[in-house]
Amino acid sequence: MTNRIENLGYNDWFRSQVDVNQAAVHEIARVVSVHKDSYVVTKGHGEVFAELTGNLFYTASSSLDLPTTGDWVYADFFDDNSHAIIHGVMPRKTLLKRKTAGKLVDFQLIAANIDVAFIMQSMDYNLNLRRLERYLVMVAESNITPIILLSKCDLISQDEIEEIKGNILSIAPQTTVLAFSNLSGENINTIKSSLLPGHTHCLLGSSGVGKTTLLNRILGSEQFETQTVSKKDSKGRHTTTSRELIALENGALLIDTPGMRELGNMSVDTGLDETFSEILELAQQCKFGNCSHTGEKGCAILAAIEEGELAEERYQNYMKMKNESAFYELSYSEKRKKDKDFGKMIKETLKYKKT
Numbered sequence: 001m002t003n004r005i006e007n008l009g010y011n012d013w014f015r016s017q018v019d020v021n022q023a024a025v026h027e028i029a030r031v032v033s034v035h036k037d038s039y040v041v042t043k044g045h046g047e048v049f050a051e052l053t054g055n056l057f058y059t060a061s062s063s064l065d066l067p068t069t070g071d072w073v074y075a076d077f078f079d080d081n082s083h084a085i086i087h088g089v090m091p092r093k094t095l096l097k098r099k100t101a102g103k104l105v106d107f108q109l110i111a112a113n114i115d116v117a118f119i120m121q122s123m124d125y126n127l128n129l130r131r132l133e134r135y136l137v138m139v140a141e142s143n144i145t146p147i148i149l150l151s152k153c154d155l156i157s158q159d160e161i162e163e164i165k166g167n168i169l170s171i172a173p174q175t176t177v178l179a180f181s182n183l184s185g186e187n188i189n190t191i192k193s194s195l196l197p198g199h200t201h202c203l204l205g206s207s208g209v210g211k212t213t214l215l216n217r218i219l220g221s222e223q224f225e226t227q228t229v230s231k232k233d234s235k236g237r238h239t240t241t242s243r244e245l246i247a248l249e250n251g252a253l254l255i256d257t258p259g260m261r262e263l264g265n266m267s268v269d270t271g272l273d274e275t276f277s278e279i280l281e282l283a284q285q286c287k288f289g290n291c292s293h294t295g296e297k298g299c300a301i302l303a304a305i306e307e308g309e310l311a312e313e314r315y316q317n318y319m320k321m322k323n324e325s326a327f328y329e330l331s332y333s334e335k336r337k338k339d340k341d342f343g344k345m346i347k348e349t350l351k352y353k354k355t
Contacts, residue, residue: 004044017091026074050084068109069243094142120205141271151210153179197251
């Protein structure tokens with residue numbers, strides 16, 4: 001069994017996190033996909049539908065306590081491995097998450113235990129440095145290695161490609177940036193060679209950038225459905241509706257994810273600091289320690305913007321994300337407190353009825 005789960009990315013880090021009491025009575029498996037309240041898990045040979053124990057489901061204080069694609073879990077398998085029950089979630093090495101879409105302030109889990117995130121943008125309508133910064137913050141927050149993929153490079157000239165790559169490297173200087181084409185096949189083999197055996201990778205990006213088409217290219221067959229981009233509004237259509245862990249022939253693991261048109265980040269202090277490191281360095285050079293960077297004399301950030309050393313749009317995006325994160329985190333904390341207070345009230349009511 002050990003060799004089989006090792007093929008799924010199970011390594012020494014996860015071994016060090018094992019709860020010996022849980023492992024003594026349950027098997028270790030990995031979550032392949034999540035479909036509302038049901039799951040698909042694998043031990044390395046075949047996939048099995050699974051559900052949570054009532055205890056795990058009802059004691060979860062938030063979505064963070066529930067399994068997501070890529071998680072390692074403790075599970076029991078029944079009836080010749082035809083179905084399984086999940087009893088617990090192992091500690092995560094990394095976790096990609098964002099604020100749920102819409103007004104609700106809560107976490108949406110994207111995938112767990114990712115080593116490398118391929119952040120895709122297409123070289124047409126979709127190319128947006130501000131959106132790219134949001135993805136980089138999300139990835140950096142979880143200490144995941146980013147690789148930026150620029151699809152549809154066949155649509156523009158080589159000079160335009162180099163200009164775009166230069167603009168991206170100006171905001172992410174230590175990041176690999178690769179232009180490719182699903183249509184012509186340019187650099188597809190380079191992408192394949194970056195998929196490392198035993199490592200888990202994921203594809204991130206808006207609808208219509210070509211994630212699913214790239215996945216089919218990597219697999220060498222049309223295993224997953226794709227749709228064309230709408231000519232009317234140049235917006236991509238959602239093809240992938242759930243996250244699925246796929247084992248590749250070379251031993252690498254890859255997760256495709258649904259397109260994200262709304263990308264709100266919560267609790268991303270580390271991610272912001274890493275993605276906008278030059279802004280933090282400038283802030284330390286301000287004349288006053290409590291500088292708000294809005295109009296004070298001696299503000300190094302405002303001086304850098306005025307001198308053209310820092311793009312005002314980049315700084316505004318940094319401040320927007322910082323304020324959003326603080327607002328969402330406060331709202332989430334208040335929500336959790338209300339949920340806990342409500343839970344206490346229910347328990348007290350039930351206790352009173354019993355007496």
